[in-house]
Amino acid sequence: MTKIAIIGGSGLENPAILKNATELKVETPFGPTTSDFKCGTISGKEVVILSRHGRGHTIPPTQVNNRANIWAIREIGCSHILATTACGSLRQEIGRGDFVVPDQFIDFTRHRPVTFFESFELHEMKHTPMADPFDSSLRSKLIESANDLGIRIVEKGTVITIEGPRFSTRAESNMFRMWGADVINMSTAPEAILANELGIPYAAIAMSTDYDCWKTYEAPVTWSDVLKVFNENVSRVIDLLVHTIGKI
Numbered sequence: 001m002t003k004i005a006i007i008g009g010s011g012l013e014n015p016a017i018l019k020n021a022t023e024l025k026v027e028t029p030f031g032p033t034t035s036d037f038k039c040g041t042i043s044g045k046e047v048v049i050l051s052r053h054g055r056g057h058t059i060p061p062t063q064v065n066n067r068a069n070i071w072a073i074r075e076i077g078c079s080h081i082l083a084t085t086a087c088g089s090l091r092q093e094i095g096r097g098d099f100v101v102p103d104q105f106i107d108f109t110r111h112r113p114v115t116f117f118e119s120f121e122l123h124e125m126k127h128t129p130m131a132d133p134f135d136s137s138l139r140s141k142l143i144e145s146a147n148d149l150g151i152r153i154v155e156k157g158t159v160i161t162i163e164g165p166r167f168s169t170r171a172e173s174n175m176f177r178m179w180g181a182d183v184i185n186m187s188t189a190p191e192a193i194l195a196n197e198l199g200i201p202y203a204a205i206a207m208s209t210d211y212d213c214w215k216t217y218e219a220p221v222t223w224s225d226v227l228k229v230f231n232e233n234v235s236r237v238i239d240l241l242v243h244t245i246g247k248i
Contacts, residue, residue: 086185099208101203
């Protein structure tokens with residue numbers, strides 16, 4: 001059965017896109033999820049929405065209970081995850097308001113639980129393959145949908161996830177560029193890692209809201225900059241989600 005989880009990031013905590021919406025609280029062995037689930041239908045498909053940072057965006061990136069969130073998504077029978085995230089661009093050609101569908105990530109976090117497998121049972125070592133962490137079928141559907149809607153999209157890219165909540169120094173931003181990262185955020189890892197460990201297909205829509213701080217000829221990013229660009233484009237994110245869900 002198809003049941004899709006949307007994990008909403010900055011600026012997308014309460015999208016009014018569900019029909020017959022209800023609330024669901026899920027208990028997990030890892031503690032509470034960051035919000036209750038909003039459940040309903042989109043394009044005739046069962047959908048649940050979870051606010052990554054809480055409904056009022058009160059939970060900083062390091063404190064997001066990713067294990068509880070992903071575990072709960074599996075427990076309620078979700079077959080796919082679509083995640084949204086604001087990101088900073090590390091490339092001139094990825095402009096403010098552009099969408100990126102990442103195909104790779106670099107985990108530069110340091111203080112987050114990054115696995116469900118904290119011990120190995122006899123003959124059951126869990127070393128999850130992570131060569132291609134984003135589901136190719138979901139990525140293709142996002143790209144198709146963007147093209148259908150006339151939304152400019154960057155069809156692949158590497159996202160680096162930093163710990164936060166602070167933004168990068170210029171030295172860090174330039175180092176990430178040298179490493180081959182295309183965009184930067186504070187949320188994809190370990191969210192994508194944990195989804196892969198539980199075998200749930202996962203893909204992300206990353207909206208570029210700023211140029212981090214590697215450009216010396218313009219002001220470095222601020223939180224108000226991020227929210228301004230995301231809020232100006234949130235309707236396009238919702239259109240893309242709705243159209244993609246219709247294809248799953």
